[in-house]
Amino acid sequence: MNDAPAKPSLIAYDLGGAFPExxxxxxxxxxxxxxxxxxxYRCLPLTIANGHGWEVLADCDVEAFWSxxxxxxxxxxxxxxxxATVPVSHFxxxxxxFHLHTLIRTDPGVSLWVGGPPNAPKDGIAPLTGIVxxxxxxxxxxxxxxxxxxxxxxxxxxxxxFCFFFPxxxxxxxxxEPEIRKLAENPALEREHRAWSQGRSDFTSALxxxxxxxxxxxxxxxxxxxxxxxxxxxxxxxxxxxxARPFRRGGGSS
Numbered sequence: 001m002n003d004a005p006a007k008p009s010l011i012a013y014d015l016g017g018a019f020p021e022x023x024x025x026x027x028x029x030x031x032x033x034x035x036x037x038x039x040x041y042r043c044l045p046l047t048i049a050n051g052h053g054w055e056v057l058a059d060c061d062v063e064a065f066w067s068x069x070x071x072x073x074x075x076x077x078x079x080x081x082x083x084a085t086v087p088v089s090h091f092x093x094x095x096x097x098f099h100l101h102t103l104i105r106t107d108p109g110v111s112l113w114v115g116g117p118p119n120a121p122k123d124g125i126a127p128l129t130g131i132v133x134x135x136x137x138x139x140x141x142x143x144x145x146x147x148x149x150x151x152x153x154x155x156x157x158x159x160x161x162f163c164f165f166f167p168x169x170x171x172x173x174x175x176x177e178p179e180i181r182k183l184a185e186n187p188a189l190e191r192e193h194r195a196w197s198q199g200r201s202d203f204t205s206a207l208x209x210x211x212x213x214x215x216x217x218x219x220x221x222x223x224x225x226x227x228x229x230x231x232x233x234x235x236x237x238x239x240x241x242x243x244a245r246p247f248r249r250g251g252g253s254s
Contacts, residue, residue, distance in 0.1 A: 008110070010167060012247055013103040015140075018084030020101055024244035025164060027051040029119055031136050037218075044224050044240065049118040051242040053166030056100060056143070058156045059083035064125075066094045068150030075147075081158060087145075094147040096125065099140070099163050106134045106167050113168045114141060117161040124152040131168060166244075195230030196222065 012022060027050040032040035039238045041047055060083030067074045075089035075096060106112055112134040116127025128144045143163035147154070156162055183190045199220070204215035222229045228237025 004230070008107055008167065009105075011105045011250075013105065015101055015103060018059070018101055020085060020104075021059065022054050022056050022247050024159060024246060025051040025053050025055050025117065026161070027241070031121075032119075039219075042219050042224065046119055048239065050120075052118070053113070053164055053242070054244055054247070055117055055161035055164075056085075056163035057158075058085045058098075058160045059158055060086045061155070061157050062086055063153050063155045064089075064096055065153050066147040066150050070094075071092070072221055085162065085164075087156070090142075091144070094150070095128070096145045096147070098145075100143060100163065101140075103138070103140050104134050104165070108135050110135055110167045111164050111170045114143065114163065114165045116143075116145070117164045120161070122154065124148055124154045129180050133170070135170075148192040150157070158173050192228050192230045195228075199229050 012019075027047045029040070029050065030047070032038065032167075060079065061081035063078045063080065064087070067076075068091050072089040072092045074092070075094065077087070077089070079086055085098055086103055087096045087098045089095070097107050104112060112132045113129070114132055115129035116122075122145075125145045126145050128146055130141070134141075145162075150213045183193065201216050203220055206212045209215070220229075224240070226235040226240075227233065228235065
């Protein structure tokens with residue numbers, strides 16, 4: 001008898017027609033690639049967030065322009081390449097809407113965080129974020145972007161992520177009891193914090209010294225390696241990647 005807990009499920013139901021391309025979140029960003037020595041990738045929280053879920057890719061090439069008005073017709077679009085993900089102007093108020101041709105189901109008590117790809121700013125338009133109760137809702141949801149300024153042309157190209165999502169258990173925010181305490185109440189944490197603070201200050205100063213070992217190292221790696229700066233102890237269960245898996249065809253899918 002197998003008493004192992006069931007693995008969490010995440011199902012994207014095929015509604016027929018054009019099923020969207022969904023893939024694990026890409027950890028790379030063009031602006032991160034272009035940062036000096038690609039230093040942005042040294043920030044592990046950034047790269048973890050980039051891949052912490054799944055992204056839906058556009059199959060169309062669309063340009064859109066917002067005049068600044070509040071009516072749906074105040075957004076004008078030019079479709080350079082048609083596709084199932086061509087957005088529409090439905091709500092007005094400078095909002096551009098993408099329909100996802102899939103119905104997503106999560107486990108009981110688990111919602112879906114839905115927004116734009118993390119750390120991927122887009123000039124002139126910003127993703128709106130929602131939390132959807134996908135454990136019961138028989139409705140599909142839309143992905144919406146809002147123009148940040150009028151009289152500016154934005155573009156979504158084929159293969160560009162326009163939606164990002166990941167499961168989010170419902171309830172922890174309401175259940176948690178937040179507190180403010182003095183750091184001295186946690187002596188072990190205080191020691192590690194002071195070691196980190198002093199070590200960072202010393203490292204930053206030494207970076208200015210030509211030929212120093214700090215210049216060779218370029219950056220401190222305590223967090224990236226999951227290692228406490230004071231004791232050097234490695235932290236168990238430290239993650240260096242999100243590990244989202246590709247969707248696979250299951251059940252009676254062909």
